[in-house]
Amino acid sequence: AQRVTQPEKLLSVFKGAPVELKCNYSYSGSPELFWYVQYSRQRLQLLLRHISRESIKGFTADLNKGETSFHLKKPFAQEEDSAMYYCALRGTGNQFYFGTGTSLTVIP
Amino acid sequence: GAGVSQSPSNKVTEKGKDVELRCDPISGHTALYWYRQSLGQGLEFLIYFQGNSAPDKSGLPSDRFSAERTGGSVSTLTIQRTQQEDSAVYLCASQSGSWETQYFGPGTRLLVL
Numbered sequence: 075a076q077r078v079t080q081p082e083k084l085l086s087v088f089k090g091a092p093v094e095l096k097c098n099y100s101y102s103g104s105p106e107l108f109w110y111v112q113y114s115r116q117r118l119q120l121l122l123r124h125i126s127r128e129s130i131k132g133f134t135a136d137l138n139k140g141e142t143s144f145h146l147k148k149p150f151a152q153e154e155d156s157a158m159y160y161c162a163l164r165g166t167g168n169q170f171y172f173g174t175g176t177s178l179t180v181i182p
Numbered sequence: 183g184a185g186v187s188q189s190p191s192n193k194v195t196e197k198g199k200d201v202e203l204r205c206d207p208i209s210g211h212t213a214l215y216w217y218r219q220s221l222g223q224g225l226e227f228l229i230y231f232q233g234n235s236a237p238d239k240s241g242l243p244s245d246r247f248s249a250e251r252t253g254g255s256v257s258t259l260t261i262q263r264t265q266q267e268d269s270a271v272y273l274c275a276s277q278s279g280s281w282e283t284q285y286f287g288p289g290t291r292l293l294v295l
Contacts, residue, residue, distance in 0.1 A: 118286040172223035
């Protein structure tokens, strides 16, 4: 079965502290994974995708096939990072499977 | 250019009534998705249109839900005989090609009383 799990519904960190949002997936083939972000009163938007191997707004995510994980990390959290974060998997047939999301709050 | 738009932005209806939700994708985008975002449930895939191919309806939760896409552009999601559990935000996304980024609309917040 194709599935994405985000174990933390809520996560709070202090400004300047490192942050890691966890994502685990279940997929039999070679996965393509994404992180989407939804800021308050804004649309859901793509943050990064693993095939691009890029850093967006200081965030990075590494695909670990052994642990079937794609955790999102940032070394120094900023207040503007407070948002809802969704991990997503592209499945067969170009469907997308989203996790339940993690609400990140960065405390000033 | 204009992004994905959805209408109405909010809809309140009574249990048992039918509702239609509209999505206008980005011009030229061949792929269109509908998702349901329920409190605490994340995004649930409903249906996927790709060009002129038959849509992937595997995510539709019941036969009360249907969707069409006319002329490869505008899409309408119809929910018949609405139930209270249908209350959610319905999101539409479009994509220029199978391996491109999805762009999301603002959503329609549906409340079934």
